[in-house]
Amino acid sequence: xxxxxxxxxxxxxxxxxxxxxxxxxxxxxxxxxxxxxxxxxxxxxxxxxxxxxxxxxxxxxxxxxxxxxxxxxxxxxxx
Numbered sequence: 001x002x003x004x005x006x007x008x009x010x011x012x013x014x015x016x017x018x019x020x021x022x023x024x025x026x027x028x029x030x031x032x033x034x035x036x037x038x039x040x041x042x043x044x045x046x047x048x049x050x051x052x053x054x055x056x057x058x059x060x061x062x063x064x065x066x067x068x069x070x071x072x073x074x075x076x077x078x079x
C-alpha cells in the first residue's frame with residue numbers, strides 16, 4: 001500500500017507540474033513522461049499484487065482452517 005500511495009503522490013505532483021508548464025507555454029515533456037511512467041508503475045504494482053494474492057490463496061485457506069480448528073468454531077451453526 002505504501003508503494004501505491006507513493007506512486008499516487010508522485011503522479012499528482014508531476015501532473016500539477018506538467019499542467020503548470022503547459023499553461024506557461026514552457027517545455028513539459030519530462031514531466032509528462034514521468035506522469036505517464038507513474039501510471040505504468042501503478043498498473044504493474046496492481047498486477048503484481050493480484051498475482052501475489054492469487055498465489056497465497058491456499059495458504060490463507062490453511063490459516064483459516066487452523067484458526068477454525070484451534071478456536072473450535074462450528075461454522076454450520078452460524079446463521
